[in-house]
Amino acid sequence: MAEPFAYQSQPVQSEQQPPNTQFEDERAAMGGESIKQAMRAVVGELQSEANRRVGLRQAIETRWIEDLEQYHSKYDSETEKNLVAEERSRLFINLTRPKTNAMGARFKDLLFPTDEKNWGIKPTPVPRLTEQAEKAASMVRELEQQAMQAQQQASAQSQEGQQDPAQQQQPDPAKQQQAQALQQQAQAAKEALAKLNAVLEEGRRRCDLMAETIDDQLTECGYQSISRDQIDWAMKIGTGVVKGPITGDRMRRGWKQRPVLDANKKPIVDEVTGQPKTEGPHYLDMAEGDQPGYRLVDPWGFFPDMDVAKIEDGNGVFERHLMNTKKLRELQKLPNFDVDALRRLLRSQPISNAPAYISQLRNIRGEAQGISGNVYHVWEYNGPLEPEQMRLLSLAMNNPVAYEAVADVDPLSQVNACVWFCENEVLKFALYPYDSGECMYSVFNLVKDESCVFGYGMPSILRDLQSAFNAAWRTMMDNAGISSGPQVVVDTTTIEPADGDWKIRARKIWHAAKGITKENPPFQIFEIQNNQAELMNIIILAERLTDLVSTIPQIAQGEPGTMPKNTPFGTTVLSMNSANVVFRDGIKNFDDDVTVPNIRRLYDWNMQFSPNAEIKGDYDVKATGSSVLLVRELQAQSLMAIAMNFGGHPVYGPMLKNRDLLRKIFQAHMIPADEVMLSDEQIDAVLAIAAKQAEEDAKAGTKADNSLQLAQIQMQIEETKANNQIQLANMKHDYDLKLEGMRRDTAMMELAGKSNIDLEKIRAMLEAKQMDVQSSERKLAVEAAVTAQQPHQEQHGGGTL
Incomplete structure (x- = not known):
């Protein structure tokens, strides 16, 4: 059963809204029966559109069934029936599953690393303000230099007068005034620069707080787990869907104690902790969820506009939730649902059958059964409605807020709504929660379809090659079974078995009734030709083409037997880097279609509904999933070389951010830095203790002679210079070797292309x-x-x- 999704349509208002007299008058004028008929008319229109989309997607669902049968090593029913009737081999050697799993695992590893986020936000005015700050700093330097020059000139004139009193001249008032003016301008520029830097720092601080808030919200809703499931769906059937941010769709569980109350029934606050005092046993508290989150959408219940290729271009989205009586009762716990409509549905039995795909999916898994009995088809619609439809639903559901929103709406304006309905009953009606009006669904396709929102998965890509491989394998098995023994022809008129059994066995005795002649032997042996070698060539070719068509070479699957050797033709690291090129296009699609829209919508939610004003600002969302495609081994080697060669360098060493460098080294080795490194406060404490110990040693007289230290430092500098020169020469030598190897590889590939070798x-x-x-x-x-x-x-x- 699909889990219901809901959300609060409007933030909680602290002040009571004044009554809308026009709304009340029209609602009273229509009467109860007219309102119900109007509501059923609107629901009927929505139900007709939902049924139309279900019919348009039948061909795609058939393809999904074929994809899942192929993934689970099952032949389709027609092929299985023919193989059984012809008594042929039914073996299924699955090449699709490992390729699908390898592609999905690679995507997850690159998009969701264990040590960093695949997204980020930054203040939008930072580049402009940074440029202004640089100009202001340059102006400050120029003004200070000019003021210093003017001051020096005035000082020089004063000194000349003191040395030769006879030629003493009065100081030039204009120059002194100019020097003072320049000093004042420099001071004003410094103050402006300080204010600008303060604005920049405040923007960065707010941006960091927003990033921390978004990260906490994603962690609380299990965003990475949801995205991994989305990737799995995209790998198997070509389409994975997530929805959000949404709130109020789940009840939050928590164990609490009852507060201690005073005589006025008010909680007593603890003077030490500042928290209300509690007492008694703990009890389970079910509270309404108020934090935004993302939810995985079942592709089988996802019905977007089938006339567009992008989800954001569609005319609303229908989502189908199959519910039994238990799931339907749980909707009463969610906000804004009509409890009376739920009661009316529960009093009557569901009238809709379960979709056919459920039985097909269970047959694939070996469960030859469907859902017993009917189920409720609860539909959720998110998208635009006509103003008249909005007005009728507002009157039927007693929603004056929605009524006011469409009272004087411009035909050019689009009004979005959320409607839940089932069997001519409206369960929930609310205005669309987001001011941006952006679609709350994010769709990821492994291979996009130019004419449809739904894409293609790995089983669809490998359909023909999997069929060719299985056909060749079954033929080889059939040929091996037939050719494993000879075909024997027996003349039953001339001989008969002594034991009366016509089966051929070792040391069996036969009686010749009419004698045996050379011209007419009683037995004849015919051998069936064995074609194993020819069929094996087809199997090998199909397996190689599978690597080519799936764009997943064996090296990307991590199989040790296929890893290239470190030969002059190339290295394992370079080969892995080349294999990563295949995934960059798919990773970029995920960034553009899922990561950026999801984080942007969550940012919009916090800007609109979050009570924390400290996090709000103008930010840009960026995705960093594609940047993780750098080969970890090369990155780790480069970082280690930098740390070893320049970490203790007397000139370059102080320029390095040693803490950040160490964290990057751990990240390159896929080790969380927080688990093995001290915090910044602990590092500062350790360094302070070391500095204090060094100071105490110096006071105790353990400090060596300065001249000896200078000599040792000079020797170290010379030794470091020599080592650096040797290392640079070695690095240049290694680079030349790699360059020659790449040239040799290129020449070999050109020769192979020209000679077809x-x-x-x-x-x-x-x-x-x-x-x-x-x-x-x-x-x-x-x-x-x-x-x-x-x-x-x-x-x-x-x-x-």
């Missing part, structure tokens, strides 16, 4: 050539050794036998 064959040819060269070298060495021994043997009278 596989790279493995080229490697084999080069290895064979290298073996020939080594053999020739050994032969020359032997001949040289023999030649060197011949004069020695002739000198001693040696000879050969």
Whole structure:
């Protein structure tokens, strides 16, 4: 059963709204029966549109069933029936599942690293203000320099008068006034710069608070787990959907104690803690959820506008929730639901059957049963409504706020609403909660469809190759079974078995009734040709094409047997980096279609509903999922080299942010830095203790002679310079080797393309050539050794036998 989704349509108002006389007059004039008929008419229009979208999606649901059958190693019903009737092999070697799981695991690893977020926000005016701050700082420096020059000139004139009283001149008032004016301008520029820096710092502080708030909200709703499930759906059937931010859709559980009350029934506050005093046993408190969160949407119950290719371009979204009586009763706990409408539904039995896909899904998993009995089809619609529809629903649901919103609406304006309905009953009606009007659904497709919101998953991509692989495998198994033994033809008129059984067994006795002749033998043996080698070639080719079509090479699946060796043709690290290129397009799609819209909507929610004014400001949302695609091994090696070569350098060492560098090293090794590093406060305390110890050692006379220290420092500097030169030379040598290897790889690929030769064959040819060269070298060495021994043997009278 799908979990219901809801949200509060409006923030809680502390002041009571004045009554709307026009609303009350029109509601009284229509009467109860007219209002019910109007409501049923609106619900009927929405139900018709929902049924139309269900019919338009039948072809896509059929494809989804095929995708899931392929993923779970099941043949479709028609193929299974034919194989059973023909008594053929029904083996299913699944190439789709590992490719699908590998692609999904790779996406999750890149999009949701364990040590950093895949999103961020920054204040929008920061670049402009930063530029202004830089200009202001430059102006301050210029004014200070000009004031200093003017002051120096005035001082020089005064000194000349003191040295030669006869030529003493009065100071120039204009220059003194100019110097004072420049000093005043410099001081004013400093104050302006300080204010500008304060604005920048305040913007960054508010932005950091907003980022922390959003991060806490995402953590509380389990955003990463929801997004991983969304990726799994996209890998299997091509489409994954999440919804949010929404509030009020879940009850928050908590164990509490009852407060201690005074004589006036008011809570008594503890003087020490400032919190109300409590007593007695704990009890379970169910409170309405007020924190925004995201929810996973079942793709089978998701019905967007089928006439558009992007979810944001559609004309509203229908979401179907299949509920039994238990789930329907739980809706009364959620805000803004009509309890009387729920009672009327529960008094009557559900009239709708369960969708056919449920039985099909259970058959795939080996459960040959559907849902017993009917279920409630509760529909949720989020999108625009016509002003007349809004007016009628406002009157029927006694919602004066929505009535005022459409009283004098401009035809060019769009009014969005949220409507829950089931079997001609409106369960909930409210205005759309967000001022931005942005669609609250985010859709991710593994491969996008140019004409539809729903995309294609890995099973659809590999459909033909999986069929070719299975067909070749079944044929090979059938051929192996038929050709495993000979076909025997027996002449029953000439012989008969001694035991009366016509089955052929070892050491069996047969009676020849009419004798045996060479021209007419009683037995004839016919061998069926075995085609295992030819069929195996088809299987190998299909497996290789699977890597090509799925864009997931074996190295990306982490299989050790297929990892390339560190040969002159390339290294494992470079190969892994090349494999990551395949995923960058999909990661960028996820950033654009899911991450940025989700964080932007949550930012809008906090700007509109959050009571904390400290976090509000003008911010931009950015996604950083694609930046994680850097090869971790290369990044770790580079960071380690920087730390070792420049961390203790007397010149470059003080310029490094050592703490941030150490954290980056742990992140590159996929180790959470907070688990192995001290906090900044603890590091400062350790450094303070070390500095104090050094000061005490210096006071105790343990400090070495300054000249000796200077000599040691000079020696260290010289040694560091020499080591740096050696390391730079080694790095240049390694770079040249890698560059030559890349050139060699490029030349090999060009040769392979021109000659239509596989790279493995080229490697084999080069290895064979290298073996020939080594053999020739050994032969020359032997001949040289023999030649060197011949004069020695002739000198001693040696000879050969």
